[in-house]
Amino acid sequence: MTAPLQGQMMDVPLTVSALLTHAARFYGSVEIVSRRIEGDLHRYTYRDCERRAKQLAQALLGLDVQPGERIATLAWNGYRHLEAYYGTTGIGAVCHTINPRLFPDQIVFIINDAQDSYVLFDTPFAPLVDMLAPQCPHVRGWIALTDDAHRPDMRTPVLSYETLLAPHDGAFDWPRIDERSASYLCYTSGTTGHPKGALYSHRSTMLHAYGAALPNALALSARDVVLPVVPMFHVNAWGIPHAAPLAGAKLVLPGKDLDGRSLHELMEAERVTFSAGVPTVYLGLLAHMKETGARFSSLERTVIGGSACPPAMLRTFEDDYRVEVIHAWGMTEMSPLGTLVKLTSEEAQRPPLVRRALREKQGRAVFSVDMKIVGDDGQELPWDGVAFGDLHVRGPCVIDRYYGADTSPLIDGWFPTGDVATLDPDGFLHITDRSKDVIKSGGEWISSIDVENIAIAHPAVAEAACVAVAHPRWTERPLLVVVKRPHADVTRDELLAFYTDKVVRWWIPDDVVFVDELPHTATGKLQKLKLREQYRHHRLPSALAADDCPLADSTADADARAAGPVHEGIPARRSRR
Structure with missing residues (x-):
């Protein structure tokens, strides 16, 4: 059989560093604007970003970081975090973004499972780092993403990011890397058991960036000003930190201030045309718009994912503000856009x-x-x-x-x-x-099994089931249905107080219903479908309090969401295995 005819093209690997090099060379003067943790607004260009990313690469090599080593981040959306994306992957190391909203025990598991060598962190997470450090023996060093003047006073010895970069000049050529080698490590939220890692390659990251930037996806171009509200620790901010430099688009990074007023001010000041985030954040933004009578002067379109975009939100964006809503879905396991x-x-x-x-x-x-x-x-x-x-x-x-x-x-x-x-x-x-029974609240998953296990640990509880109930602000919130032990007693408030210090606050159920028995299958499994149907009209106390939210769905809308198809959003999707 005749061998297939081979193409005669250059063998240039698809590597992440090529994205930043492209932006620095051909869109070098395009701005990256960041609201810093220190409180001010920072501006520089793609050309500056590549130089500093190379300084970081030199610094990491000076710390004897080897190809394949995992370098973790605990950080908001900002220029230093963006430099970490490229400075680590550019030398063949793996950028491991960690969600700081997870419970500390989960973060400890993730750092140890990944065997991270260094952890770069924003200063507001200093208390968290002091908690984590004694439990993470593989970490050789903790690096505060700031200068010496703003370095926090901590029990843990830490390096200053700016001091680390200062001795290096950025005169550095990115090494040639196998495109199938690892680039990023993102963990699922661990909704049923420990979190699981999805290890991306340079090739997959590049192909994802190409797909994301296409007209039938995010449709990014050099004319866009892009503000990713979705965190860079959340599945690589849905690929925007890669797709934006590919397209030569201006980046606006909002830092930790994601309230409606702060976002609107930043959007208007920087003439943002495109944004992306979960419904919960946009509820706050649109509530601010309604309360103040503000308008969008430049915003043209937004991607909404992480959980289903409420119909009322879609109508408000498109009918009241003439902003196109792009509904999206994906998973951590898919890089994440689907x-x-x-x-x-x-x-x-x-x-x-x-x-x-x-x-x-x-x-x-x-x-x-x-x-x-x-x-x-x-x-x-x-x-x-x-x-x-x-x-x-x-x-x-x-x-x-x-x-x-x-x-x-x-x-x-x-x-x-x-x-x-x-x-x-x-x-x-x-x-x-x-197919599984996790609960999606405000773009984050809640494990019904973990919630049930804590309830069952209470001495007055014989059996418990946790199911999702529609919520006008958070899409879903957990309802706990409980069977008490014979002759035992516990109140709703006592049981909810039992969750304190056992899970993060937003995992605590919004309400408790006491029943005589729970429905089971012939094999003894809980029939949660029956419970969801039975309590689909249940009005949570927090839902009643949210009824005056300007974008809250009507009761009919909420009931329809609970009874009908449940839509999923983009990459904040997590494994339920």
């Missing part, structure tokens, strides 16, 4: 209600993602918009296995997402249910 809603010219001509129904779905797959739905027998189901089954995905930006795992979760080469969905003939994805 689907986005962009209508074809024909779909854009359909009646308004039909268009709105399409925009509330999850949309079409981005380039590099393929998908299918399968039945209980594992056979693929038709794309008719009616048949629903388990959603499976595959592609060069989808994991093959979890970090450190010996076995792969793939089924016949496809990754099972844990969602149940339909696909219509035009490729529109509509997620209709969850």
